Each structure stands twice: as C-alpha cells, then as structure tokens.
Amino acid sequence: MRLDGRLGERLLQLLSPLLLLLLWEGATRAGWLNPQFFPPPSSIVGAFERLWARGTIQGSVLATLGRILAGFALGAAPAVALGLVLGLSRPLRLLLLPAANIIYAIPKIAILPLVLLVLGLGEASKIAVTAISVFFLVLLNTVAGVRGIDRQLLDVARDFGASRWQAYRTVALPGALPLIVAGCKLALGFALIVVVGTEFVAAGAREGVGVLIWESWQILDIEAMYVGLVLTAILGWALNLAIDEAEALLLPWRAEGRRIGGRAARQTARAEAGGGRGPLGGLQRRLCALRPPPGRLRVWWRATRPFSFTATLVPVTLGALLAARAGAGFAPPLFLMTLVGALAVHAGANMVNDYYDHVNGIDDADSLGPSGLIQRGLLTPRQMLAGGLAAFALGAALGLALAALRGPAILALGLVGLPLAFFYTGWPLRLGYRGLGEILVGVFMGPVLTLGAYFVQARAFAPGPALLSLPVALLVAAILHANNLRDADADRARGKRTVATLLGPARAAWEYHLLVLGAYAAIALLAALGVAPPAILLTLLSLPLAISLVCRVAATREPHALNGVLRQTAALHLRFGLLLIAGLLLPLLARLLPGAG
Amino acid sequence: MADARHTDQPPGVPYPPPRLPAYPPKITVAALRQEFRAADGRPVVALDGIDLAVAEGEFVCLVGPSGCGKTTLLRLIAGLERPTAGAVAIHHAGRDRPAQAMVFQGQSLFPWRTVLDNAAYGLDLRPAGRGRRERRALARERLEQVGLARFAGAYPHQLSEGMRQRANLARALAVDPATLLMDEPFGNLDEQNRLLMQEELLRIWGGGSAAGGRPVTVVFVTHSVDEALVLADRVVVLSARPGRIAAEIAVPFARPRDPLALKGDPAYVTLYRRIWDLLREGVLAARAAELRGEVA
Numbered sequence: 001m002r003l004d005g006r007l008g009e010r011l012l013q014l015l016s017p018l019l020l021l022l023l024w025e026g027a028t029r030a031g032w033l034n035p036q037f038f039p040p041p042s043s044i045v046g047a048f049e050r051l052w053a054r055g056t057i058q059g060s061v062l063a064t065l066g067r068i069l070a071g072f073a074l075g076a077a078p079a080v081a082l083g084l085v086l087g088l089s090r091p092l093r094l095l096l097l098p099a100a101n102i103i104y105a106i107p108k109i110a111i112l113p114l115v116l117l118v119l120g121l122g123e124a125s126k127i128a129v130t131a132i133s134v135f136f137l138v139l140l141n142t143v144a145g146v147r148g149i150d151r152q153l154l155d156v157a158r159d160f161g162a163s164r165w166q167a168y169r170t171v172a173l174p175g176a177l178p179l180i181v182a183g184c185k186l187a188l189g190f191a192l193i194v195v196v197g198t199e200f201v202a203a204g205a206r207e208g209v210g211v212l213i214w215e216s217w218q219i220l221d222i223e224a225m226y227v228g229l230v231l232t233a234i235l236g237w238a239l240n241l242a243i244d245e246a247e248a249l250l251l252p253w254r255a256e257g258r259r260i261g262g263r264a265a266r267q268t269a270r271a272e273a274g275g276g277r278g279p280l281g282g283l284q285r286r287l288c289a290l291r292p293p294p295g296r297l298r299v300w301w302r303a304t305r306p307f308s309f310t311a312t313l314v315p316v317t318l319g320a321l322l323a324a325r326a327g328a329g330f331a332p333p334l335f336l337m338t339l340v341g342a343l344a345v346h347a348g349a350n351m352v353n354d355y356y357d358h359v360n361g362i363d364d365a366d367s368l369g370p371s372g373l374i375q376r377g378l379l380t381p382r383q384m385l386a387g388g389l390a391a392f393a394l395g396a397a398l399g400l401a402l403a404a405l406r407g408p409a410i411l412a413l414g415l416v417g418l419p420l421a422f423f424y425t426g427w428p429l430r431l432g433y434r435g436l437g438e439i440l441v442g443v444f445m446g447p448v449l450t451l452g453a454y455f456v457q458a459r460a461f462a463p464g465p466a467l468l469s470l471p472v473a474l475l476v477a478a479i480l481h482a483n484n485l486r487d488a489d490a491d492r493a494r495g496k497r498t499v500a501t502l503l504g505p506a507r508a509a510w511e512y513h514l515l516v517l518g519a520y521a522a523i524a525l526l527a528a529l530g531v532a533p534p535a536i537l538l539t540l541l542s543l544p545l546a547i548s549l550v551c552r553v554a555a556t557r558e559p560h561a562l563n564g565v566l567r568q569t570a571a572l573h574l575r576f577g578l579l580l581i582a583g584l585l586l587p588l589l590a591r592l593l594p595g596a597g
Numbered sequence: 598m599a600d601a602r603h604t605d606q607p608p609g610v611p612y613p614p615p616r617l618p619a620y621p622p623k624i625t626v627a628a629l630r631q632e633f634r635a636a637d638g639r640p641v642v643a644l645d646g647i648d649l650a651v652a653e654g655e656f657v658c659l660v661g662p663s664g665c666g667k668t669t670l671l672r673l674i675a676g677l678e679r680p681t682a683g684a685v686a687i688h689h690a691g692r693d694r695p696a697q698a699m700v701f702q703g704q705s706l707f708p709w710r711t712v713l714d715n716a717a718y719g720l721d722l723r724p725a726g727r728g729r730r731e732r733r734a735l736a737r738e739r740l741e742q743v744g745l746a747r748f749a750g751a752y753p754h755q756l757s758e759g760m761r762q763r764a765n766l767a768r769a770l771a772v773d774p775a776t777l778l779m780d781e782p783f784g785n786l787d788e789q790n791r792l793l794m795q796e797e798l799l800r801i802w803g804g805g806s807a808a809g810g811r812p813v814t815v816v817f818v819t820h821s822v823d824e825a826l827v828l829a830d831r832v833v834v835l836s837a838r839p840g841r842i843a844a845e846i847a848v849p850f851a852r853p854r855d856p857l858a859l860k861g862d863p864a865y866v867t868l869y870r871r872i873w874d875l876l877r878e879g880v881l882a883a884r885a886a887e888l889r890g891e892v893a
Contacts, residue, residue: 159698
C-alpha cells in the first residue's frame, strides 16, 4: 500500500536508526566490520550493564549534568538581565553589542587554555568555559527578542505609568521570552559539547561522560567508549526534551493554538484525556497532556490513545520488577526496549481498532467511543490504518531486536501477540466483536506482557510472574467490560457481540463484580500461599474505590454514568498496579539499602 | 471673524446649542508644533499651530485625512511624545484616578497575558493598596461591561478582532481614567460591530459621567465622519500635513442618540456635507503633495 507522505517521513525517521543498528549488528557478526573498532550493538548493551553495575554510568551522567546545569545557570541568568537592558537602551546597545558579537564568534572551547591558566585545572574552569559559551548565545538572543517586541506594547506600558523596572518585568521579559527560550535551547546543546570537550582536555575530573569516553579510549575499551557516546546522545536528547517542557510551561499563550469557539473540541479533548480523579488519574491525564510538537504529530499522538497506555505500563513494569526480585538484575535499556515495543503494539491495536470501527460503521459522530479523529476529519481512515501498521512495524522491529539479544522465546510471544492485537478488531476475525474481547485483552495485557518483560530480563520463564499477573489481567478485562457495559445497547443495535450484550444487563453487571473483586481475591490467595510477599496486600488500599465502583455498576445502566465508571476502572487498574509494584519493590529496596553501604 | 475656524451653529438646526468648553478646561493645547525627521533627514512638520481646549466631560472627535497627525496629537496629549514647540496639558488634580488612559490602535494587547490579566494591567502597575484578587474582580467587572467576561481566560490571539478591541477598551476603563484617549479604536471592525461598540462606548461614557458618577472626558481619533457625528459633542477637523485645525464643529444632536435615526436627519446630512467638504480639500492637497514629493 502507498503510505501518506508525512507518515512515510516519520516512518523513515523511526526506522532508519533501527535499521542502522541491525545492519551494524549483522555486519560485525558476519565479520565485515572489525568488532575491535565497531563492536556490535549487543555487546555495547553488555558494556552498558557492566558499567551500570559498577555505578560508572550513574556517576558520569550526574557529574556531566551537574557541570552543564551549573555553567548554564551561571551564564544564562546574567545574560538575560543584560540582554533586557541592551534591548531597551539604544546607546548601551551601540556601545556593548559589537564587542559581544566579536567574542561570540570565538569557538568557546578555544578559550579553555586561557581559562585553565586563570582558574586552574579544577571544576571551576570547566564551569566557567561553559558559562561563557552560554552567556553570549543567550545574550544575543535576548537582545533580539526585546528588539522584536512591538513598540506599541512598550507605549502601552508607558501610558499606564510603568516604571523602568515594571517595563522590564511586564513587557521586555515576557515579550522576549520566546527567543530567550530558543536561545537557552541552543545554549544547552552547546553546553553539552563544551562540557564533554573540557572533560577530555582538563585532567582533574574523576567522573564525567567525557572522562568515560577519553579513558576508555586510552585503555582501548572500545565498548565503554561507545557507551559514552550513547550517553552523550541521550543527555542531549533529554536536555532538549526538558527545555521543550519548560517552554510549554513558560509560554502557555503559544501552546494554546485553538481559537475560542472550539469549546466543543476542548470538551472532547478532556473526555479523551479520561483518567479518574485523584493522583493516579492525574498521571493518566498527564500522559495525554504531554505535548509533543504541535500539529500533525499531536494528532498522531492522540490517535494512539495514550490514556490507555497505563494498561501496558503496569504489566511490563511488573514483569521486569519480578525478574529483578528473582535476582536476574535489571537492565534499563532492555526494559525501555520492551516497554516501547509493547506500547507500539498497543498503539497499533488502538489505531487498527479505530479504522475498522469506522469502516464497519460501529462508531459514528455521536458515539462516545475511541479517539474520534476519523470522525472529526483529522485523519483519513487510510492514514489511521497506515499509522496502526507502522506502530506494529516498530513493535515488531523492537521485538526482533529483543529476540536477537535475549532469545527466540520473544519471537514466539510476538508471533502470537501481534496477530491477536491486529485481529482484535481487524477483519476478518474481529475477535473482540465475538465476545472474546475481555479474554483476549486480559491474557495479552496480563500474563503475556508480564512474562515477556520477565523473560527479557531473566532469559527464563517462571510461574510466579504468570500468577501475579492474574489480578492485573482481571482488572484490565474489567476496564474493557466497563466499556462494553456502557455501549451495550448501541452495540446490540449494530450487531457487535460482546459478553455484555450476550449476557444481558443483569448478568453482565455480575461479570463486572466478579472481575473486580476477583482481582482482590487472587491477591489474597497469592499472599496466603506465599507466592509473593505479604507486602502485595498494599493493593488492598485501592479496595474502597473498587467497592464504590461495584456499587455504581449495580445501581445504574445509564451510559453517561457508566462512562464515569469506565474512567474510574482504568484509574483503579493503574492504582492497583502501582500499589502491587510498590509492594514488590519495598522488600527489594530494604534488601538493597543496607547492602549498598 | 479673524480666524478661519467655525464654532458657530449651522443655520436652522432646531436643537439646543452645544455645551461650550467650561473654564478652566480639562485639556489645553497651545501653539503646538511637532516636527520629526524623515528617513532622509529632512525635517517634516507633523502638526503646526494647534490650539485646542477640551472641557471636562466633553466628547471630542478628531477627524482628518490620513497622515495629518491625529495620532501624533493624541500621543502628545497622553505625554508619550514631547512637543517641538508649544504646550500640552491635562489638568488633573485628583490622586485617586489617573489623568488619562489610552486605547491604542490595532494590536496592543499583551499576547502573553490572558484577557483578564490584560484588563488588569493598569491596576497591576498601580495597585493602590488593592490585592491581586480585588484587582482581578475589578477587571472582571470591566470585561462584563464590554461583554467579554466569558473569555476572561483566553489569550488575545484566540479572540476575534472585535473582541480584542473590546478587551483593549476594558483595559483602559479598568483604571477609571479622568480622560479616555482613543486612537481609531474601532477602525478594524466591520460595520455591525462598529455600531454596537459605538453604542457601548456612549453608554459607558454616560453623557460625560461614568458609572461611578464621575466625569469622563473623551478625545477620539477617527477617519470616519459618520462615527464622529454619532459620538461627539464637537468635531475637530484637521487639515492635511502639516496638520492644522481647519474647523471645530459643534454637533448639536440630543443624547442619547440613535445612530440610525440620526442618519435620516436633514441637519445630519448638512453637517456631514460640511465636514466632508473640509476634508476633501485636505485629502486632495495631501495627494498633490504626495505626487510632488514623488516627482521631486
């Protein structure tokens, strides 16, 4: 099939690094590349684990990050202050800006020797060079930002009698802020370059990503050197992400793209955001509120139905945690690969579901159902299907990589899981419309994901994770069942068969009770039989919410009331899952803490 | 008459005579001259020989061909510019309200402030002992007055042009100024919104005393003769550059005025004609000057 142009680009962006890694791995295995200089990615992952266990990675990242942030703060704060003054005062600008422009042109790493002479070899010189490079970037951006402010706004301030200080605070600073933030973004990138550079050159630092790279070069530990390179990339990416978030917070008037009159749009956005009340519902809301770059990417992000991602997050975390408890260790990169892969498959299933529900006429404009992006014309059905398949492709690629790294069992899980995710609502099986939805979702987002995540870390299967995933599976099935309860009448009219339509309202309500309360019964049983530590009884803290939900389902059949139940059930699943994870984590931490000292 | 100005009543208008400026006036402009340097360094005379007095509570409209210095005159009155020669003064004694607030032309809301925060801007600069909550409550009242209370939380770019103009007005009203200086505030509005806003403005001005019962003086710049006749007690016609006062014309219609009924009034047609005749000379002169400038 032909891919939409933009989507094709995104796919290329996503897949090319993965392809590169696969090629690289294959080339070294086949002996085309000298593994001494180009060690295969899998061995770099090994080096990563080794260095992580030694604490080298954590220490290096913290040291480098500390230098970046210290230099950034010392450089940016005075730069903004001076920039505001120069932006508003023409004489001062004429006096000082030429000098600033000249100094700006010098590559900052080139003045390191000078700074070393003055400040010595210690921390101070590294931070000073960083601060200087940050200072000029932010200064010039701030001046440009102030000068770009509409003169009339300054007149408004003067007309209302603003003092000089008030004019800075209420007009110059907020008006220049977009460019200041842009300057800070650039400056952080430069700070990373400069700090890693100084860590190469200036001895006297014991830790740092640059130190790691340099020292591993000296002892020809090439794999560790690559770890350093990867860490640098991750640091740069994370700093960028952080400043993007800060931008959304500092410049809310830029983020709100929609015009008034789109109130309906905002309400649906809120409904989509879903999530129950309380702190954990907040997490779900925030998952959706996370703002990737605006425009098409945002639409795609919504198409994945991010609010439902907690259903994947919980079992994957549970599996990895159980592996760590079993003494298999915990490799963050592997965990990330598992999580992203599972989320991609989940997102793909959601998008394929949107597509087939649309094609089969199950959703229409007034339905409370999925993302509604097709109905509102934000995505064409074809784009939605293509997006779903692309997400599956990403999931498959990560699954293949994990299979290569950890063993073929992952391949088997994927070969079963992927088709199930597609045919959940995909033509022609449409398992979810034949009354199999709860079972399918329960099995996939319970035992399958938990065992998969466990296997990735531990390279073995075990009965414990399967058993502990059962309560989570029951609650995930309860979410879906709440959804089907709500839509029962509509589904019946459209010939969509779910357990809720098959059983009829009274017995369907009983199914909900069984699923929710069954989860707690399972937990009690597991604790009593000694399969898991008694700390998992922490999950009982969520029992009040569960009971109130059961009461509500017993009392009502009204779709809008059940819409609330749906959201709250999702919140219950997350709360339960996190409490379970916390219960399993507690003894682990208790074991680690005295041992660490 | 020695001078070319007309303050006389058009003959045969059956309305009470207009209010003449009471002394001492609220605003006085005397022998004002304003020059600036053009891009090529030549001095350009924007305003010359301006003498004007505005009474407290009076509504004065400045009309004139574009580029005649209407906005410059308003900015001089506001104190945003200093005159080359002559004097401008707003006579204001009370310390409990500012002497003036200006409603600027076009986009003058702060894009980073919500509509409510924009309306509260003047109050935030001069809290006068009011807490933040009280200032927001005051600003909200003004937004209600201009019909924007529902959009208090929106950012300016989310509003239509008409809504932005109203927010602009609310910001000036919020500080309860003794004089409102308005620079073509309704210039970018469509006909219907313009009529509605004129009505709202007249209601707020309240024939010279705002809601609190205190007099509000208005100097209003417009290039629309219709708008001037609907709003003003007195229309000051400026000539083309250099701007001089070509005439001061009293507008005798009783208040409250009905803009639609006014337009059918023969006296309205007469006044319209007269102002337009004065403007036409100015517009033609300005065009001729432009042509000469381009040729030279």
